[in-house]
Amino acid sequence: MxxxxxxxxxxxxxxxxxxxxxxxxxxxxxxxxxxxxxxxxxxxxxxxxxxxxxxxxxxxxxxxxxxxxxxxxxxGQMVVTPKELRRRAMGIMVDLRNATGQTVHCAVLDGSEVVYVEILRGRGTPPLPSRVGGRMPAHATALGKAMLAFSPPSVLDEALSKGLEQVTRRTLTDEATLRAELIEIAASGLAREENESAAGSSCVASPVMDSSGAVVAALSVTGAAGLLETDLVAPAVRTAALVLGRQMPRNSALIDG
Missing domain, CATH: 1.10.10.10 (Winged helix-like DNA-binding domain superfamily/Winged helix DNA-binding domain)
Structure with missing residues (x-):
């Protein structure tokens, strides 16, 4: 909001x-x-x-x-991009949830915020603030950091100009630290966060790139902090994001339906 x-x-x-x-x-x-x-x-x-x-x-x-x-x-039912993205992502998200047993998110970037397009809840995942259609500061989420790391510099600069809101005690609020982390994410294709968007949660995310190489979304797996082994689920998250990306046309084609 x-x-x-x-x-x-x-x-x-x-x-x-x-x-x-x-x-x-x-x-x-x-x-x-x-x-x-x-x-x-x-x-x-x-x-x-x-x-x-x-x-x-x-x-x-x-x-x-x-x-x-x-x-x-x-x-809302006539908004093309989220509906089409959700349609293409659903099967992949179901497979990812079945493989990990954890909550799977799909989100898009809107300025300095992520907007959740679809969420499949897993068993044993702690209560989360995310909801379909809801927003969170991008820098506080693995999803947002995954997308910012692969976005043009102007997108990152605009997001940083809004300030780095502290969502939890662990949220990154230092610009230099965030920029350094985004460089690492760009190299690995994976973003992580623990207790940064919600206390007690841990998350790993990967960007979804369309056929032109532009970021159109991100997928993530979220579980309980201290219990979710991000190194184990990270390859599945990265693979799911790559598979979804291969199904995505250029962003203009997605909007045109």
Whole structure:
């Protein structure tokens, strides 16, 4: 979810987006006061915009509160790239989960964040903050570091310009240390993290490259810190990412369907 710094903008679209992105996975509904608190917008502004979002069916009324509407679901089903990526990745992800017994993630990079496209939960994996459609700071995840390591320098520079948020006590927040780690990831094709995105978890990831050599996604295996033997599962993760990459056309072709 993007931060409420957008409330400095005069754009109606920006402010409406803040309202929609104020909803979290655990929320059944939110009232005007809570939406105003989360977005840092005046209640009068929230009230006016929620009325418009109701009219357009982006929101639905639930008593005196609001919940996300069916229009958002309908639009989400038409987003081509995540759907096509998920379709191509699913069989490979199932095989990877069966081989490792751990949770398998597929994600894409959006600026300084990863967006989870698909998650297959494994047995015994600790509770994780990841969810399909959810976001995490790229530098705090093995998935994000795998993609940043193989992205153009401008992509990394843009991500670093947003700052390195500390998600846990172990998250890398030093730019020089992160850059050095990304060089190692670029050499091996594998990224690791332990307790950096969530306490008690360990992860190994590899980038998925399309036929032009551009990064389009990443795959990872996540398990309990101290129990997941990343050196043992790393070859399977790397192989899965390479196999998926061979199935991916150039990114423009993927978008065109």
């Amino acid at each position: 993007r931060t409420a710094e957008w409330n400095k903008s005069t754009s109606v679209l920006d402010r409406a987006t803040l309202i929609l992105e104020a909803f979290r996975l655990e929320d059944r509904s939110l009232g005007i006061s809570e939406l105003a608190r989360r977005t840092e917008l005046p209640k009068s502004t929230v009230s006016r915009l929620t009325a418009e979002l109701l009219r357009l069916q982006y929101l639905e009324r639930q008593g005196s509160a609001f919940r996300l509407g069916l229009t958002l679901f309908e639009l």
